[in-house]
Amino acid sequence: MRSFSIHVGRLFGVEVRLHLTFLILPLFVFWTEYNARHMPNGPRDLALVGIVLACVAAHEIGHMLVARRAGLIPKAVILLPLSGVTVFDESRLQKPESADAAWKREVRIALTGPLVNLAFAVAAAGIFYVVVSGAKLWEWPFLQPSNLPRSLVWANVYLAGLNLLPAYPLDGGRVLRAFFARTMDPGAATRRAVSISHALAMVLMVAGLFSNAWLTMVGIIIFSAAQLEERAVIFQSVLDNVRLEEVMLTDFATLSPADTLEDALEKAVHSLQDDFPVVRGSDMVGVISRQRILEALRMEGNGYVQAVMNKIFEVSVRQESLASAFRKLTSRNLSIIPVVEDQRLVGIVTLQNLMHSMALLAESRKLRRDESNS
Numbered sequence: 414m415r416s417f418s419i420h421v422g423r424l425f426g427v428e429v430r431l432h433l434t435f436l437i438l439p440l441f442v443f444w445t446e447y448n449a450r451h452m453p454n455g456p457r458d459l460a461l462v463g464i465v466l467a468c469v470a471a472h473e474i475g476h477m478l479v480a481r482r483a484g485l486i487p488k489a490v491i492l493l494p495l496s497g498v499t500v501f502d503e504s505r506l507q508k509p510e511s512a513d514a515a516w517k518r519e520v521r522i523a524l525t526g527p528l529v530n531l532a533f534a535v536a537a538a539g540i541f542y543v544v545v546s547g548a549k550l551w552e553w554p555f556l557q558p559s560n561l562p563r564s565l566v567w568a569n570v571y572l573a574g575l576n577l578l579p580a581y582p583l584d585g586g587r588v589l590r591a592f593f594a595r596t597m598d599p600g601a602a603t604r605r606a607v608s609i610s611h612a613l614a615m616v617l618m619v620a621g622l623f624s625n626a627w628l629t630m631v632g633i634i635i636f637s638a639a640q641l642e643e644r645a646v647i648f649q650s651v652l653d654n655v656r657l658e659e660v661m662l663t664d665f666a667t668l669s670p671a672d673t674l675e676d677a678l679e680k681a682v683h684s685l686q687d688d689f690p691v692v693r694g695s696d697m698v699g700v701i702s703r704q705r706i707l708e709a710l711r712m713e714g715n716g717y718v719q720a721v722m723n724k725i726f727e728v729s730v731r732q733e734s735l736a737s738a739f740r741k742l743t744s745r746n747l748s749i750i751p752v753v754e755d756q757r758l759v760g761i762v763t764l765q766n767l768m769h770s771m772a773l774l775a776e777s778r779k780l781r782r783d784e785s786n787s
């Protein structure tokens with residue numbers, strides 16, 4: 414998701430990004446206007462795009478403020494043409510005290526977005542009704558550059574209605590998922606919400622072929638968003654449920670602090686490892702990377718591993734989860750974590766090896782699931 418979006422600014426200390434699919438919107442508006450009147454109206458068309466963007470932003474701000482009050486720290490908001498995605502700061506995620514509190518919190522956060530849009534629609538309609546004589550709020554088409562006040566009202570109504578569809582990851586689908594999660598584990602709840610979402614997306618895509626092309630587009634967007642979300646959930650469950658002993662490398666080379674850098678390089682040549690634990694007797698005393706060995710040799714000539722190794726490192730135990738190891742690696746910018754048992758080195762975990770095994774594990778879980786479904 415993140416890679417297909419561009420940074421546009423900050424709001425309430427939260428990074429705001431615009432998803433590239435949002436560019437479809439101006440193109441679509443220009444195109445329909447051109448077809449209808451054989452000439453685009455640049456400023457008004459752009460104003461309509463701006464209105465939709467503002468409505469989506471208001472919707473997301475609604476989610477964000479309620480989420481923050483519930484103790485979740487939003488990190489970034491990505492705006493899409495139909496809704497937005499709020500990315501939370503995982504490392505500061507607070508677990509709610511009970512399952513009951515968790516599902517109520519989900520529902521509260523999900524419903525705020527559509528409610529904000531409905532409130533805006535009602536307020537805008539009221540104001541235009543009073544201020545603008547002959548506001549023509551009920552005339553078709555509801556969204557049209559030539560009547561921006563009416564478009565503002567209906568853009569909010571559409572956004573609210575659309576996001577309330579029970580199509581995960583839209584808000585209605587999130588409520589549904591939270592409801593399922595009361596009685597099943599989170600992974601299964603997500604899968605059920607995703608399959609309902611897929612079915613609904615299919616119906617929209619087909620219905621769009623016989624009526625309005627917009628429906629097909631909405632269907633496609635829901636379909637791909639649901640798939641993205643499902644993948645993220647599988648990934649997270651691998652992170653939480655897999656123990657380090659299942660993925661750590663047990664066949665690895667170590668160095669001694671008394672080794673010379675040339676000896677170390679010689680050993681590194683015969684190993685696939687990029688990082689090495691440095692061990693004295695059975696004690697872990699440091700870590701060193703192939704890169705560091707080379708740099709030291711180039712800059713200072715031959716010396717001892719002891720002098721250039723990194724003495725600051727984190728250790729883990731066998732039973733730790735991948736999520737925990739991952740946090741240690743990324744938050745301190747480490748590239749290797751020794752796994753110890755009774756102060757004895759039993760394995761190592763490197764960033765490269767983690768990425769590799771996570772991809773494999775996610776794939777094998779998916780295979781196992783497909784098998785059990787068929």
Ligand SMILES: [Zn+2]
Binds near residue numbers: 472476497526576
């Ligand atoms: Zn929403």
